Amino acid sequence: MDKIVEIEGLSKAYTQGHEQILVLENLDFSISKGEFVSIVGPSGSGKSTFLNIVGLLDDVYSGEIRLFGKRLEDMDEAEKAVLRLKNVGFVFQFDSLLPEFTILENIEMPARVLGSPAKGRGLELLERFGLEVIAGKFPMEISGGEKQRAAMLRALCNTPALLIADEPTGNLDRHNSGVILDDLRRAADMGTAVLMVTHNEEAARRADRALRMAGGKLTA
Ligand SMILES: Nc1ncnc2c1ncn2[C@@H]1O[C@H](COP(=O)(O)OP(=O)(O)OP(=O)(O)O)[C@@H](O)[C@H]1O
Numbered sequence: 001m002d003k004i005v006e007i008e009g010l011s012k013a014y015t016q017g018h019e020q021i022l023v024l025e026n027l028d029f030s031i032s033k034g035e036f037v038s039i040v041g042p043s044g045s046g047k048s049t050f051l052n053i054v055g056l057l058d059d060v061y062s063g064e065i066r067l068f069g070k071r072l073e074d075m076d077e078a079e080k081a082v083l084r085l086k087n088v089g090f091v092f093q094f095d096s097l098l099p100e101f102t103i104l105e106n107i108e109m110p111a112r113v114l115g116s117p118a119k120g121r122g123l124e125l126l127e128r129f130g131l132e133v134i135a136g137k138f139p140m141e142i143s144g145g146e147k148q149r150a151a152m153l154r155a156l157c158n159t160p161a162l163l164i165a166d167e168p169t170g171n172l173d174r175h176n177s178g179v180i181l182d183d184l185r186r187a188a189d190m191g192t193a194v195l196m197v198t199h200n201e202e203a204a205r206r207a208d209r210a211l212r213m214a215g216g217k218l219t220a
């Protein structure tokens with residue numbers, strides 16, 4: 001299988017005052033193309049810390065990370081920034097849509113940031129996920145569940161190899177959580193590697209592989 005991310009011996013500590021707090025300790029991980037992986041674990045166990053590192057938002061750590069077979073150490077900042085924009089999509093727990101733009105404009109924003117027009121990709125995604133009715137609406141005119149799904153389509157707009165979702169169902173009821181999980185599965189079936197953190201055991205079980213974060217490590 002094509003490995004999208006490979007991690008060996010990842011450790012991460014935060015400095016708080018004079019103390020060093022070790023959050024990730026000698027952790028190993030990998031995820032392949034089209035694979036849907038979930039992570040559960042207690043609050044404060046380091047799940048978001050881990051996602052930030054995998055998603056290239058944090059580069060203060062020790063250990064080896066390879067993205068698409070390339071060592072992060074061997075890349076400069078500009079290379080990493082392009083890699084992140086082109087290949088990594090993020091969905092956060094809290095709403096992050098821009099209020100002054102329509103849903104379609106929001107979804108196509110990553111393509112604009114990259115300087116390549118989306119060429120109908122936003123509408124295509126909205127149709128494929130059955131959301132074309134909200135294309136022209138503004139974020140304040142749609143429900144929380146729809147916002148969450150729109151944020152996910154935005155993350156998928158550049159057809160990322162890796163989709164990172166930090167508690168994507170955190171604020172949703174059972175029905176809408178199910179809809180988001182179906183969406184994530186569909187994204188994985190389209191070839192994207194999906195890495196999801198959740199507090200919901202039922203959601204975690206819907207992944208191909210469910211991991212637990214504890215003691216600074218990820219275990220099956
Ligand atoms: N920027 C930071 N500086 C110092 N400590 C931090 C920082 N960010 C997180 N921490 C600490 O690192 C630990 C892991 O935090 P993290 O946010 O990764 O946990 P989490 O597993 O995502 O928790 P939750 O389920 O509540 O979102 C916590 O003890 C937290 O207080």
Ligand SMILES: [Mg+2]
Pocket residue numbers: 047048049166
């Ligand atoms: Mg977190």
